[in-house]
Amino acid sequence: MIYQVIKGRRSVRKYLKEDVPEDALGRALEAATWAPSAHNAQPWRFIVIKDESIKHELAKSMAKEWDKDLAADGLPLKERERLTRSSIERLTEAPILILACSTMKAMHAYPDERRMAAERTMAVQSVAAAVQNLLLALHVEGLGACWICAPLFCQDVVREALRIPKDVEPQALITVGRPAESPKPPSRRPLGDIVHLNRWGTRWEG
Ligand SMILES: Cc1cc2nc3c(=O)[nH]c(=O)nc-3n(C[C@H](O)[C@H](O)[C@H](O)COP(=O)(O)O)c2cc1C
Secondary structure: HHHHHHHHOEOOOOOOOOOOOHHHHHHHHHHHOOOOOOOOOOOEEEEEOOOOHHHHHHHHHHHHHHHEEEEEHOOOOHHHHHHHHHHHHHHOOOOEEEEEEEEEOOOOOOHHHHHHHHHHHHHHHHHHHHHHHHHHHHHHHEEEEEEEOHHHHHHHHHHHHOOOOEEEEEEEEEEEEEEEEOOOOOOOOHHHHHEOOOOOOOOOOO
């Protein structure tokens, strides 16, 4: 039942040191491509990272960039070291990383910024839909995964570490592996708090 799959998926952040089967990964990535996309432009691109040295290079360069932000925020060195060390561990201890990116290549081009901004949003929304398909499919394959937003804060550094072309924008990193934890479901807001009937302020009572 689809509701069971949707509700059963969790963000899993700890993994067993086991290889992820190629065929399961392939099926999940293919499921990602069945997401809806604006103009059916399929503006998603995925980079699957398995190589330990590339994982380490990526994690370290992202942490270095994060450290600049933390230093600018005035965090003491010890705290910065703790945070960046744990972020490097999160990425390097996952058997597989998948970088989900957007590209504007197949999207519509307009002469004005207003419509271009809408196209960029559509590209990002399409990638997000594909990532959700990916997460659900990985869950069905018995794999754990977690969406990590960090690449958004250091897109150029990620591009450089993975030799990504300029038109491709890193959007999210997905850590993947056999689950080594079964997190409890975080609570959800009741529908009455988030769904409005006809007009804002008239609550859904269902
Ligand atoms: C856009 C987005 C960014 C996220 N970024 C992170 C992140 O950087 N680190 C992390 O541990 N989880 C991240 N998450 C996962 C959320 O924390 C998680 O989905 C939320 O707590 C609900 O838990 P659940 O996925 O198990 O239902 C992100 C999720 C989304 C959709």
